[in-house]
Amino acid sequence: MWLCTLLPVLFGCPSGSAPSHPTAWLLPRQRPHFDRPGDIMVGGSFSVFRFSNSTLSDFTAPPAELLASGVSQWGYRVAQSFVFAIEEINRSAHLLPNLTLGFSIRNSGDSVHGAVHETMSLLTGQEEPIPNYTCQHRSPLAALVGDTRSSLSVSMARLLGLYRFPQVSYSSSLPSLSDKIQFPSFLRTLTSDLRSSLAVTQLIIHFRWSWVIILAHDDDFGQQASSLANQELSPAGVCIEYTLHVPSHESLGKIEEIAQKMQKYTARVVLVFLSNSNFQLILYGLLDTTVSGQVWVSKGTLHMALALAIPGISQVLHSTFGLLYHSSSAIGFPEFLGHLRPSQAPGDVFIKKFWESTFDCTWPHQSSPVIEGVQLCSGNESLKNKLYPFQEVSKIDAAYTAVYSIAHALQDMIDCEHQDGKGRDSQAFQHWQLLHALRKVHFKTPDGSEIMFDANGDLVTKFAIFQGQKTPEGVFHLAHVGMINPQVSSGNKMMVHLKEDLQVSCLIAQLTIFLVPTSVCSESCLPGFSQVPRLGAPQCCFDCSLCPEGQFADKKDMKRCLPCPEEQYSSHSRDHCLPRTELFLAFEEPLGFLLASVALFLAGLAALVLGVFLKHRDTPVVRANNRTLSYVLLTSLSLCALCALLFLGRPSVTTCLLRQTTFAVVFTVAISCVLAKTLTVVLAFRATKPGGRIQVCLSPGAPTSMVLVASSMQVVLCGLWLATSPPFPERDMVSEPQHTVIRCQEGSGTVFLCVLGYLGLLAGGTFSVAFLARGLPDVFNETKFLTFSMLLFCSVWTTFLPLYHSARGKATVAVEIFSILASTAGLLGGIFIPKCYIILLKPERNTPAWLRQNLQAQQDRQSEILQTRCLPRSIPHNFVM
Secondary structure, eight states: OOHHHHHHHTTOTTTOOOOOSSOOSSSSSSSOEEEHHHHHHHHEOOOOOOEEOSSSSSSSSSOOEEEEEOOOOOHHHHHHHHHHHHHHHHSSSSSSSTTEEEEEEEOOOOOHHHHHHHHHHHHHHSSSSSSTOOOOSSEEEEEEEOOHHHHHHHHHHHHHHHOOEEEESOOOGGGGGOOOOOOOOEEESSSHHHHHHHHHHHHHHTTTOOEEEEEEEEEESHHHHHHHHHHHHTTTTTTEEEEEEOSOOOHHHHHHHHHHHHHOOOOOOEEEEHHHHHHHHHHHHHSSOOEEEEEEEOOOOOHHHHHSSSGGGGGGGGEEEEEEOOOOOOTTHEEEETOGGGGOOOOSSSSHHHHHHHHHHHHHHOSSOOTTOOOOOOSSSOOGOOOOHHHHHOOOHHOOOOOOOHHHHHHHHHHHHHHHTTOTTTOOOOOOHHHHHHHTTTEOOTTEEEEEEEEBBBBBOEEEEEEEEEEEEEEEEEEEEEEEEESSSSOOOOOEEOOSSOSSOSHHIIIIIIOOOOOOOOOOOOTTTTEEOOOSSSOOEEEEOOOOTTTTOOOOOSSSSEOOOOTTTEOSSSSSEEEEEEEESSSHHHHHHHHHHHHHHHHHHHHHHHHHHHHHHTHHHHHHHHTHHHHHHHHHHHHHHGGGGGSSSSSOOOHHHHHHHHHHHHHHHHHHHHHHHHHHHHHHHHHHSTTTTHHHTTTTTTTHHHHHHHHHHHHHHHHHHHHOOOOOOEESSSTTTTTEEEEEOOSSSHHHHHHHHHHHHHHHHHHHHHHHTTTOOOOTTTTHHHHHHHHHHHHHHHHHHHHHOOOOOOHHHHHHHHHHHHHHHHHHHHHHHHHHHIIIIOGGGGGGHHHHHHHHHHHHHHHHHHHHTTOOOOOOSSSSO
């Protein structure tokens, strides 16, 4: 209490005495303000007159006063929107019907000193304010609307936050003002710069610009905005070619340096986070350069509007995009300004200066003579002919929404009191109560715009997209082309909606083609191609590589190709997958039919030869060299031809089990028969002693035993194969890219190689024995034909091995079938066709008499040869045909 008593003495409340020494004030001694009484007052701080002080003080004398350097056309119009809103609310029968709002408009002079001074004056009710003390006896002051620049609002908000006094700004967008710890009572009817910057990044992502330049202030906001842009753009695949930080106080040399740098960059989209003045300076620097065709994307549109008014700058700004927060429009405000007259606003202390500045006239004074050539103000001039430039984006009614938000907060607070049954005086409220209601306010303005604040006190709003366009008459203007709506999105993502009825093009596709150029480091990769990053380049710089076989890319600019499903393969263009077709050697196809026919023919031919041998079983040709082995060999050759049929058709579990095992066993029987026949001939010529060991090997059961032993070993190997790891059907997706090869997997490769190795060893041994015995007398043996047939057999299977491993798909099966049939035909033709020739076509040679005669002649010739060489006779006398 003692402080309240002491403060009037110290600071000079009106009831106290004046200080003995004059006080130096930086502001003009006359501080005009425009007041209108009411039940509840609303304060307004506007930069109507701009104060300036170009001299630096050395503090050897009292500081000079700030002088009014001019009238802000925009600031005064915004102040009038404040008046218009209050008058409209006072006429309303639904909003505060039993209360009249008054106002007090103060001029901050676009100065921090002025903004703080007027704020304290409003709080204390004194021209010379006393902190923390109120000497006013008027209606309560509910809230304060203002100010324009963020630096002014920050100073005001720090002071008002101490008292939790509600402040609603209509133009301050500094991101730090969203911090409710520093500025607890600050709200604004627009979004922060960071939120606007986020909306700009969504616009870039929407147009798929992936190669951009950032121009930002070299201050806190510029750093925050460029950092936020990087955070949002990088995950979306957008690369920043370069970030230029522009100092707040630009020099001509720095402007030229930035202009030269921009000529070297290839990005066609420039993301701008600059003030109006710096943006215009940059554009000035680019007028005489070769920089053209670039798209400037800005978080605001006011500096775009100002820049478009510069001669020649429209070519640089063609197709430029800017955002404007979507707020309510004051319906009827243009007409209100049009009817505004100084005579109708006697309390408006700012209007005459504004009038002089707007209409370039001077008010007549009785003490001043009329100067020739100077236009006098009549007061009947109309603002209808003095429209503010680019009204669609200039927001001259910016204070309108702020006043309505305060009025609705008052209404909500009053309604809440009545619902609680307290029925207090509407003028008796605490400012923190109004602040609470203001934060929770949610209403619609007369034009239908929905107004509400988020947790940071920022307006929850959409963003209007404006674009610099050229009319058919060649006039550049800002056209409203779409909206960005953050309310229908989750998190920080926003939805971009573009209009379809644009002036220049009727379709959004045409807008994208004709009005929005591309800005990419690399052209898009078409479907079927994937992006391959360039070494040492940003992620947006890449080459396009065709997807490999079995993979596809069905969209543009895919980072990697996707594998086709297992049962599908990639198309020739690699942009989609097609279903695979099953592939196997079927009976119905020409090759399968041909091989099956050959197999049946050889099997029938072997059976026919067997029938011939059975019919002529007692003839010398059939009886020679063990006719039982001939019967077994012919039967096995017939089965060899028939086993080729197991390789045709769709593989199944049964056919896979029988294919290789049947082939191995049957061919082992055939080769062992040939080996037994060959050894019989060789041993017959070496058996010179009756009862010797060689003579025992020529017993009637010896060849049969040899065949059984050799075949049994192969049967054991095949049984081991089937018992450990049998063959099974397999779907091969690798051999044929467009087909699923149905084949038999051999199971255990080791046992399979053992089976083939044993068969190869048996065939090699048979060929070696037959080759060594090829010079024996033809009349007694058939070694020449056995040698020839085994040569064919070994040649076929030697050729088979490389072909089998190089073939793919059904060609593998065809090669194996061909080898089976060729080797079968070689054995059948080489051994039995000559015998059938004698039996059927030369029967006179198939008699004992001819055989004895031929044998005698053979012995005589050999005797002569042996006598000449002095060698003993080696022809066995006991060899019985």
